[in-house]
Amino acid sequence: MKSDLLRFADWTDPVPPAEREVVSITEETDAARPPLLFVPGLGHGAWAFAEHWLPAAAARGFAAHALTPRPGSDLRVQVHDVVQVAASLPRQTVLIGHGAGALVVAYAMGRYPAKAAVLAAPVMDGWPTLGAALRANPFGTLPAMVGGRLRLSRKQLFSPELPEERARELLGRIDARPRRELVTHDPAPRPVGGPPVLVVGSPDDRVVPRTSLDRTATRYGGAPLLFPGMGHDLMLDVAWAEPIEAVLDWLGKELKS
Template identity: 85%
Template sequence: MRSQVLRYEDWTDPVPAAEREVVSLTEDARTDRPPLLFVPGLGHGAWAFAETWLPRAAARGFAAHALTPRPDGDLRAQVHDVVQVAASLPRQAVLVGQGAGALVVAYAMGRYPVRAAVLAAPVMDGWPTLGAALRANPFGTLPALFGGRLRLNRRQLFGPEMPAEDAQRFLERIVARPRRELVTHDPAPRPVGDPPVLVVGSPDDRVVPRTSLDRTATRYGSAPLLFPGMGHELMLDVTWADPIEAIVDWLEKELES
């Protein structure tokens, strides 16, 4: 029987070694709290958390780390990197994934015993997400179906209050080339143990349909925590502080239980 933690494929076809970019804020970390590892979504790097959620979590007493996915890494390689970085931390970690990074976290939970996990605007259901992208931005999405770059727009990712110049600054940093496996992947494995899992999102997200949010939350035995008026980029939108404060509040309650 194969183990979800140590798989046969890891011995016969190991993931190639790669340098990993990890941004960390640990100076104010409390020793009684687990470290947080943030995993960004498609086309993003650690920078997506470095301006907002990372320092806010650190200010609340958590050692906060953000991992940049390896360039052109497939889902298996990204899961491998998350598990390796999490295992290198001094204490059992909390994984926080956004967008496609939430899918990576969901797979990683099948191999690494997380203290808890947060799936933010999770891209877990490939076909509904692809349909939403085609409806919201057909000309930016179609090239990606044939190996080209996915060109996202302000309306897809941000709420209406987002200043155009700020949205453009972030859009210029997102270089997304989706892999077919984001649509065709198998369901994520069940987590090792029974960790608490929080699903957060927005009913106004134009990337992840509300039905997908509900389905993901139900899978992990809860209901989604919603932030109306926000877009898909919960950590970059105007009211970015609301989700991370709610996430940290939830973590503090879970750690006390």
């Protein structure tokens, strides 16, 4: 069994430091509320949250931060970066991961006692996700399996209501280079400190199958909060306001109790 206590990888080969891109909105936020740290998934950067979710969270009084993953980094490095940024914030932080970023958050929860965590459209179990991707977008997915770029399609990420031009613009910003470990990784560790965890997603997500959403939510002792009609990119799709408002409502309730 892998040891939680003997962390030889960190002791003998520490992750080297790097400049991390963190986009933050902290003006006029409530110091009594915990900071939120958004972690984007494959091919996305902090920009994906800076569009809508960061301002929406700040408007409700939460200091909001989003981290861009280091280019070319593996899961261990991404987890390291999330924990580094979380620990650098003044208060115990809420981690919010989207897509493969939710997997990073799930791992980070094993290393840092988050105040709470939200897994949005989480890409948690690799094989079902790979199957779904091959069904929804075979020609975009196959090259990635042999080390090429993953070309995500419009119907995987967005609902049909998103204007064509906007969808094209967003797809142009996404540069997804998945690593093998996205499929082959070990199950995420047990979270330290027992934080409340919320799973949100869409039954119409063409990246994360509904069964996978249920499985993830069960693992963290709940049921997924669903937003029918939305694509995988909950924070960019036309109805982006609904999931973030629901997440902030949930946070408000959890933090009070």
